[in-house]
Amino acid sequence: xxxxxxxxxxxxxxxxxxxxxxxxxxxxxxxxxxxxxxxxxxxxxxxxxxxxxxxxxxxxxxxxxxxxxxxxxxxxxxxxxxxxxxxxxxxxxxxxxxxxxxxxxxxxxxxxxxxxxxxxxxxxxxxxxxxxxxxxxxxxxxxxxxxxxxxxxxxxxxxxxxxxxxxxxxxxxxxxxxxxxxxxxxxxxxxxxxxxxxxxxxxxxxxxxxxxxxxxxxxxxxxxxxxxxxxxxxxxxxxxxxxxxxxxxxxxxxxxxxxxxxxxxxxxxxxxxxxxxxxxxxx
Numbered sequence: 346x347x348x349x350x351x352x353x354x355x356x357x358x359x360x361x362x363x364x365x366x367x368x369x370x371x372x373x374x375x376x377x378x379x380x381x382x383x384x385x386x387x388x389x390x391x392x393x394x395x396x397x398x399x400x401x402x403x404x405x406x407x408x409x410x411x412x413x414x415x416x417x418x419x420x421x422x423x424x425x426x427x428x429x430x431x432x433x434x435x436x437x438x439x440x441x442x443x444x445x446x447x448x449x450x451x452x453x454x455x456x457x458x459x460x461x462x463x464x465x466x467x468x469x470x471x472x473x474x475x476x477x478x479x480x481x482x483x484x485x486x487x488x489x490x491x492x493x494x495x496x497x498x499x500x501x502x503x504x505x506x507x508x509x510x511x512x513x514x515x516x517x518x519x520x521x522x523x524x525x526x527x528x529x530x531x532x533x534x535x536x537x538x539x540x541x542x543x544x545x546x547x548x549x550x551x552x553x554x555x556x557x558x559x560x561x562x563x564x565x566x567x568x569x570x571x572x573x574x575x576x577x578x579x580x581x582x583x584x585x586x587x588x589x590x591x592x593x594x595x596x597x598x599x600x601x602x603x604x605x606x607x608x609x610x611x612x613x614x615x616x617x618x619x620x621x622x623x624x625x626x627x628x
Contacts, residue, residue, distance in 0.1 A: 348399050349561050349577075351388055356579050357557040359547040360386045362534030372534045375546035384534045386546050395558070398529050398543040399565040402505060405527075406569035410504030413496070414559070415517045417441060421509045421555050428559045429495065431575075432566040435503060436495035437517070446502065446520040456497050459489040505529060507562055510549040512536045531558045553579055 354360065362368070362376065362384035377387035402412065414436040416425035422438040429436035437445065445452055462482055465471055471479045506521040507529040508514040514530075518540050521528050529543040530536075531554075538544045548554035557577055564574035 348564075349392060349395050349557070351392060353557060353577060353579075354388045354391060354547075357548075357553040358551045359391060359554045359557065360388050361548045361551065361554075362386050368534045369537055371538055372532070372536065372546065375532075375538070375544075376534060386534065386548070391546050394543070394545050395561060398545055399561065401527075401543060402507075402529065402562055402565040403569045405505050406566045411435060411499070412505045412507055412566060413437065413499070413503035414507050415441065415514050416509040416555075416559070418510060418513055420550065420552050421559075424552070424556050424559050425509065426495065428563040432563040433570065434563075434566060435499045438495060439492050441514060441517045442492060443516060444520075445496070445517070446524055446526070449502065452493070452496075453500075455489060456493050459486060459493055459497065462486040462489070502526065507559075509555055509559065510536065511541055515540070529562065531555065 360377070362372075365379055365382055365384055368384060372384075375387055375390055377385045379385070406412065412429075412432070412434045414425045414429040414434060416422060416436075416438060417440055425436050426438045442452070462485060465482070466486070471482065474482070502524060503526060505527050506517065508517060509531045511518045511528070511530045511532060512535060518528055518530070522540065527542045528540070530541040530545065531547050531549050532538050532541055532544050533547065533549040536549075538546075545558055547558055560575065560577050568574050
């Protein structure tokens with residue numbers, strides 16, 4: 346099975362980086378060109394680094410390791426949760442709580458409290474308590490479940506950390522590095538790649554880009570466990586949506602918008618053959 350294709354990367358818009366005014370010079374080696382005020386990521390390098398990360402995650406899991414997926418931004422939460430569950434791994438899709446790794450004993454106490462509250466609800470203890478107290482206990486349980494549902498079964502340190510956007514998830518990255526846990530990450534042009542052990546250069550805003558990269562990493566884990574990886578495909582409506590986003594991006598890059606934020610653009614403007622003629626850089 347092919348791990349990922351250039352066509353998939355193009356269709357998902359993985360090659361679109363941030364506005365040129367928002368970049369980290371350390372990402373220069375992964376940039377192919379600047380187009381309409383946007384950095385275009387070199388997909389030839391991205392493809393190679395995806396394969397490298399895939400093989401390493403495969404090896405870690407094949408040797409009994411576990412992976413913690415982290416993505417707390419709105420556009421990444423669902424994908425992180427769904428793919429981590431599919432791969433049977435841990436995940437954090439809400440705010441990263443300080444000490445999740447470096448002060449894990451305290452985190453485990455909170456998780457044990459969650460287990461206790463769930464047991465009280467199941468064994469009928471809540472039925473014996475005043476309604477006001479039960480209401481408070483249920484709120485506490487729901488809050489604990491919100492933050493710890495993805496790591497409730499994590500009894501020891503993970504063997505690898507995978508994050509989407511290490512700049513936004515810098516606290517998680519720092520804790521992992523302090524504990525010498527290898528960090529895998531989808532890294533956009535505004536991030537510092539030096540903080541990541543296995544860099545995957547790519548668009549960390551567009552949902553399809555995030556989905557493709559996260560699902561590919563999950564496939565490595567599934568395959569290592571003897572399962573069947575999924576084939577990641579996108580619908581025909583992708584093109585129309587991408588064209589709209591590209592037009593919006595061009596207007597903003599020409600100064601028609603007062604904001605310098607990144608636009609989630611994923612248009613595939615050039616054909617695959619045209620990309621290959623540019624030394625297969627695929628933008």
